[in-house]
Amino acid sequence: MKITWMNVWLCFALFLSCKSERKTFTVAGKIKHAIGAIVYLKQISIGEKNPVVIGTDTLDKDGSFTITTTATNEEYIHALTVANGPDIYVINDANSINVQADLHQYKKYTVEGSVASNLLHQFLDHYSEAYPSLVKAIYNADSVEKAVVNDSVLQVYQTAKTKEVEKVNGIITETLKQSKSAALDAYLLTKAMATMDKELIANYVRASQEKYSSNPNLAVLSTIVKREVAKIPKYDLLNKQAPVMNLKDTIGKSFVFDSLKGKYILIDFWASWCAPCRAENPNLVALYKQFKTKNFEIVGVSLDKEKNDWQAAIKKDKLTWPQISDLKEWDSEVVNLYKINGIPFNVLLDTTGRIIAFDLKGKDLQKKLQSVLK
Numbered sequence: 143m144k145i146t147w148m149n150v151w152l153c154f155a156l157f158l159s160c161k162s163e164r165k166t167f168t169v170a171g172k173i174k175h176a177i178g179a180i181v182y183l184k185q186i187s188i189g190e191k192n193p194v195v196i197g198t199d200t201l202d203k204d205g206s207f208t209i210t211t212t213a214t215n216e217e218y219i220h221a222l223t224v225a226n227g228p229d230i231y232v233i234n235d236a237n238s239i240n241v242q243a244d245l246h247q248y249k250k251y252t253v254e255g256s257v258a259s260n261l262l263h264q265f266l267d268h269y270s271e272a273y274p275s276l277v278k279a280i281y282n283a284d285s286v287e288k289a290v291v292n293d294s295v296l297q298v299y300q301t302a303k304t305k306e307v308e309k310v311n312g313i314i315t316e317t318l319k320q321s322k323s324a325a326l327d328a329y330l331l332t333k334a335m336a337t338m339d340k341e342l343i344a345n346y347v348r349a350s351q352e353k354y355s356s357n358p359n360l361a362v363l364s365t366i367v368k369r370e371v372a373k374i375p376k377y378d379l380l381n382k383q384a385p386v387m388n389l390k391d392t393i394g395k396s397f398v399f400d401s402l403k404g405k406y407i408l409i410d411f412w413a414s415w416c417a418p419c420r421a422e423n424p425n426l427v428a429l430y431k432q433f434k435t436k437n438f439e440i441v442g443v444s445l446d447k448e449k450n451d452w453q454a455a456i457k458k459d460k461l462t463w464p465q466i467s468d469l470k471e472w473d474s475e476v477v478n479l480y481k482i483n484g485i486p487f488n489v490l491l492d493t494t495g496r497i498i499a500f501d502l503k504g505k506d507l508q509k510k511l512q513s514v515l516k
Contacts, residue, residue, distance in 0.1 A: 167213040171241035178225025217325035233258040258323035279306040324354035385479040389466040414455035419486040423459040436515040
């Protein structure tokens with residue numbers, strides 16, 4: 143075949159036109175009963191205070207509109223907004239989608255051409271149904287906790303709160319399982335920040351980033367979650383078996399922890415000379431009275447040096463649970479064994495002797511005991 147210069151230039155021109163062609167994202171459809179005449183398409187980014195308007199159109203008399211904007215290589219949540227009207231959320235997982243909405247019953251809007259937008263719509267319906275019950279349960283539990291009520295009443299409200307939290311988290315995780323969208327993953331995990339364990343969210347974010355490594359919203363969310371996880375106190379012995387201690391009680395008899403086998407045990411590290419420890423003791427006395435019949439025991443481990451001071455403090459503070467010490471203050475073997483940097487300090491053991499919590503005080507300790515001593 144004979145190739146002419148004209149053919150070469152024509153091919154080159156076509157190459158350039160294809161090279162410079164930019165993909166677009168189009169949202170079209172119809173919005174009935176809108177008060178305003180302008181419809182806005184806004185791009186939502188995690189970490190940004192306000193969405194960015196990326197396109198507008200004037201609604202026709204019948205509510206029809208078409209907004210075409212330059213597409214990005216990454217997925218985002220977008221809000222379709224009209225004046226004084228609720229937002230309709232869509233995701234750019236397709237080049238063109240169609241939205242049909244009637245603002246008199248806006249929750250029944252439909253989206254064609256976008257699997258992620260429909261899954262987002264389904265999630266929002268379920269979440270909005272469950273959320274009011276969650277807010278009510280949290281309010282009730284917090285109110286009862288501040289009031290003077292018996293443990294059985296408080297437990298009822300705490301259980302109801304836990305049930306509603308689990309329900310909302312279940313809606314989030316079930317939608318995550320179905321999601322094939324980076325933008326939807328990021329949105330769901332942002333919602334989860336209010337109810338879900340931060341370390342669990344971090345695991346979900348990592349899994350999403352493995353699938354969508356370049357998504358900017360997931361990157362921002364990852365930074366936020368890492369910062370929150372870093373605030374969580376760390377303890378090397380958490381979820382490990384409690385180290386064995388060989389200490390004696392107030393009459394010089396070796397204390398055997400095996401005698402408490404099968405019970406939840408709070409090991410409380412304190413000293414007579416420690417003012418914060420003494421201030422916390424009334425709370426421990428109250429909790430011991432509340433939980434001692436529920437397969438629970440406290441063992442006090444003192445970092446005292448003077449036996450008389452230790453025994454006098456036990457008597458004055460009315461500490462009726464077992465007390466042990468080697469009277470070596472900060473040279474005690476327990477300091478290194480339990481990695482103690484300051485007192486008061488405590489660890490909670492489950493029925494197998496595994497450390498399940500540490501350094502809990504006041505209401506935090508009460509909540510933990512209520513959750514495990516059912």
